[in-house]
Amino acid sequence: MRKLIRNLIKKMLDRIPLRFYQRLMKRDVVGFVYHSVSDRAMPHVRHLYTPVSEQRFENALLYLNESFTPITYGQLHAYVMEGLPLPPRAVYLSFDDGFVECYSVVRPLLLKYKIPCTFFVTGDWIDNGKLFYRNKVSLCIEKLNGVTVEEAMGLYDRLNNRLGTHVETMQDFKQWVLPLVQADEPIIDRVCEAFEVDIGAFLRERQPYLTRSQISQMSKEGFTIGAHTCSHVKLAQVDVETMESEIVESSRLVQEITGEKIIPFAFPNSATGIEREDLIALRKRHDFLGLFFDTKGVAKDLKFMINRVWAERRGFDPIGQETNLPVLLHIAYIEQAFENIMGILRRS
Ligand SMILES: [Zn+2]
Numbered sequence: 001m002r003k004l005i006r007n008l009i010k011k012m013l014d015r016i017p018l019r020f021y022q023r024l025m026k027r028d029v030v031g032f033v034y035h036s037v038s039d040r041a042m043p044h045v046r047h048l049y050t051p052v053s054e055q056r057f058e059n060a061l062l063y064l065n066e067s068f069t070p071i072t073y074g075q076l077h078a079y080v081m082e083g084l085p086l087p088p089r090a091v092y093l094s095f096d097d098g099f100v101e102c103y104s105v106v107r108p109l110l111l112k113y114k115i116p117c118t119f120f121v122t123g124d125w126i127d128n129g130k131l132f133y134r135n136k137v138s139l140c141i142e143k144l145n146g147v148t149v150e151e152a153m154g155l156y157d158r159l160n161n162r163l164g165t166h167v168e169t170m171q172d173f174k175q176w177v178l179p180l181v182q183a184d185e186p187i188i189d190r191v192c193e194a195f196e197v198d199i200g201a202f203l204r205e206r207q208p209y210l211t212r213s214q215i216s217q218m219s220k221e222g223f224t225i226g227a228h229t230c231s232h233v234k235l236a237q238v239d240v241e242t243m244e245s246e247i248v249e250s251s252r253l254v255q256e257i258t259g260e261k262i263i264p265f266a267f268p269n270s271a272t273g274i275e276r277e278d279l280i281a282l283r284k285r286h287d288f289l290g291l292f293f294d295t296k297g298v299a300k301d302l303k304f305m306i307n308r309v310w311a312e313r314r315g316f317d318p319i320g321q322e323t324n325l326p327v328l329l330h331i332a333y334i335e336q337a338f339e340n341i342m343g344i345l346r347r348s
């Protein structure tokens with residue numbers, strides 16, 4: 001019965017057009033977050049999620065300029081902290097992680113369309129000193145894609161012998177490797193060894209992440225640079241002291257590179273499960289920290305927590321190079337409306 005009601009509510013919410021949600025569920029600002037935009041192959045990313053094509057991103061920028069007013073981090077900060085007004089239909093664009101394409105692909109397009117943006121960079125990856133364990137996983141899958149069936153069988157054998165796994169197909173491998181977490185990084189390194197995926201060479205030759213000098217230039221050009229932890233750890237899974245040092249040290253590094261007084265911060269993955277009281281206390285101890293950013297669509301949170309819609313989310317792609325932002329924004333409102341209604345029903 002309960003399932004039937006949930007399905008009925010979902011069906012009803014799906015039928016409400018985006019423009020009604022925008023009127024019914026007023027938001028002074030909506031945020032979008034991207035990671036990767038590129039027409040050049042991103043083997044370190046593409047088995048995790050699909051990078052956005054350059055044309056689709058350009059169409060997204062046209063959509064943002066037509067349907068919204070893109071705002072700077074400074075405007076958002078002044079609105080939240082000082083109560084200054086925002087323009088109508090304000091939208092806030094950002095990128096997480098700090099891939100080099102932020103500089104080579106995204107930045108020229110943003111300059112062309114005069115759209116402000118914040119880039120949240122991961123401390124340990126700046127200057128390509130270290131590869132994210134998820135990017136290593138993607139490279140291992142890529143390796144299997146590029147070899148013959150016989151060669152793949154040989155790699156599975158080697159893996160099974162060295163790690164005691166029971167992998168016989170690509171599907172087996174993906175099922176085993178994709179759920180691995182940050183603490184499993186030594187295992188992933190052994191997979192790279194078994195598959196002869198040379199991480200050091202990839203970092204040197206491909207240079208997948210932003211460098212200090214690129215970050216510094218983007219900051220001088222008027223873009224905002226924010227922090228995204230040092231190691232890209234899920235902060236809900238570490239103790240409060242580690243969380244504090246990940247946030248503060250990565251923000252200090254950004255401050256050192258850009259010279260900015262206030263540094264905003266974005267949570268890797270999401271801030272779900274983190275005690276808001278801990279964040280309030282931490283912010284009191286470090287007054288150079290700016291606003292905090294999460295990935296919960298159009299959900300409301302504490303005033304310093306700004307949510308964003310994830311623009312690379314799978315499953316809602318329109319055909320071709322059209323932007324998927326209106327679809328994703330619509331879905332975000334539907335999901336939030338559903339959660340609100342469920343909340344009311346639970347309380348009644
Ligand atoms: Zn991230």
